[in-house]
Amino acid sequence: MQNLGIDVLFKGTNFVRLLSGLWVAVRISLISVIISIVLGLVVGALMTSKNRILKVIFRIYLEIVRIMPQMVLLFIVYFGTTRVFGWNLEAEVSAILVFSFWGIAEMGDLVRGALISIPKIQYESAMALGMDGKQIYYHVILPQTIRRLIPLSINLITRMIKTTSLVMMIGIVEVLKVAQQIIEANRRSSPNAAFGIFAVVFLLYFLICWPISKLSVYLEKRWS
Amino acid sequence: MENSLLSIKNLHKEFDRNTILKGINLKLNKGEVIVIIGPSGCGKSTLLRCLNGLEDIQGGEIYLGGKLLQKNAKDISSMRQKIGMVFQSYDLFPHKTVLENILLAPVKVQKRKRAEVEAEAMELLERVGLADRKNDYPRQLSGGQKQRIAIVRALIMHPEVLLLDEITAALDPEMVHEVLQVVLDLAKSGSTMLIVTHEMAFAKAIADRVLFFEHGEIVEESHAPKAFFERPQTERARQFLKSFEY
């Protein structure tokens, strides 16, 4: 095992450093998911609007998110906007902006789908009881959609966590970057460390994402 | 004995430790129409599925034309070609048109010439009154139409025996008639059939022999269907038939 670099992992604080790198990735995803869920509920409701202009805007928004790689968006926000507007944007803030931009679109579309699948009679009977638009959404429609959305948003968390591996490209030191640093530092003493360290990173991601996606599948089955 | 086309000897079928068929013995002769009636869950449909090798059996033998039928045997495909089956739920292939549904098996499985099979298919479609729907997809047809096509699809294989498993059970009442009419025509032209049904008037009209099934066994067998429906010999059959009178 020694020549595959597992020993490097337990040298000094290496393992703790890897874990704290992982925490950076998880932290960015969690913050982005929370923003996505909250704003996604609003955006999803707006998406059901019959307003032409709104429809076109959302259509373009969804299409951008659908076909632009997150990496491109990260570059545009981190390198592009700072150039154009001359402001100073921290890498982590850029990452959260991009992931939220992506997550809001996904959540919004899910919310929209859930909303339009609610039978018309639910709206009509709420109206017959004299509720106004906001009351109907808040008391009748929202509770019904949330249950359907929970498994899907949990699923979004794992996808976010996986995508955060990209943030090393804009200079954030997360788990993959830490791994590279460790390998680099031990290049002489343990030339094969790349195998052990990257295998561990592989496993760490799996150990975080796998239970979460299991949970999402379980909830989806149970609540469908 | 010589002219019995299908013979079933002491057939046993179990599922999850429940016995579904308890030693069925039956001989079906060429040109004969046997109707099986009985309460739901009595094993009628399972029997038909066993005869087509769709179910594992735990005991007994099935012979078709003197040859042993086994679910996992190499010759099961050629055996199945001799047994036509129509199911209760619509089993047409949704991605193929009416004509493609009918032609698929004779052309691909039996390797017959397409032109020849197509001519025959059109004749059969004419007979069931659906020649003009040949290019439609199953979705565009009513339930009754779908079942008539399913019958044509089975017939075009030139089966020696036709198994009909409650083919009208999923239909709206007004569509039952058009399907049963097709089956009555087949009986008149001498087809050999084993029919499971809940349509009592139909059973009475078409059967050469009636079997009353309950709890996985043949409770009563009658070669005189009319007499059976009027005066069943067993108490259990009497109780069952009574439930159809209002």
Add this chain to the structure above:
Amino acid sequence: MNLDVMISYLPLYRDALFLTMRVGWKGVAIAVLIGLIGSAIIHFEIPIARYIVSAYTQLFRNTPLLVQLFFIYFALPKIGICVSPEVCGTWGLGLLGGAYMTETFRSGLDNIPKIQFESAESLGMSRSQMFRYVILPQAVASSIPGLVANVIFLLKETSVFSTISLMDLMFTAKDLIGMYAKTIECLVLLVIFYLIMLLPVSVLGDLLERRLRHAEFGD
């Protein structure tokens, strides 16, 4: 924004686009192949193989492509398995996609009613005939929306190839920015070229889906 600069970059971007497309579509093809085989193994509950396939799909669906690529490209050489960036990208994408495609096709297969298998059997079809004429066309049709989503996802994922020095669109943009600091021009070109690569797929996919949904087999 300097148009002349952008025009002078065009050949570089064009080459990168070809490379990205080549690797991307090869990866998609591998993914579809793995998906077809994998889903059949799981659906028909082939002993032992089904556990290997489901372990594989779980592993690759729950880790980022970037980490998979790093493992293939930097770690595997340490145990004697050396591959070029292009091979690494192709197979990395193929393996990741294979895991997603397996799931998609499996649910397509699961959606086919049992009666379809039985009526094919009762017509005397062999297993391969049943699969070819009855099951596969239906499974593919019901998997189309998932398939389109997967294809777009995989083609997007090609952007991480730059990390293993494959000279794809992302790499080219990064490289040029580093060299000449024409950030805006490079990023605009990057967006345009990704649009060229992905917009047609997205639009065609939409059309295909709509056709299948509304005109589903003659409705």
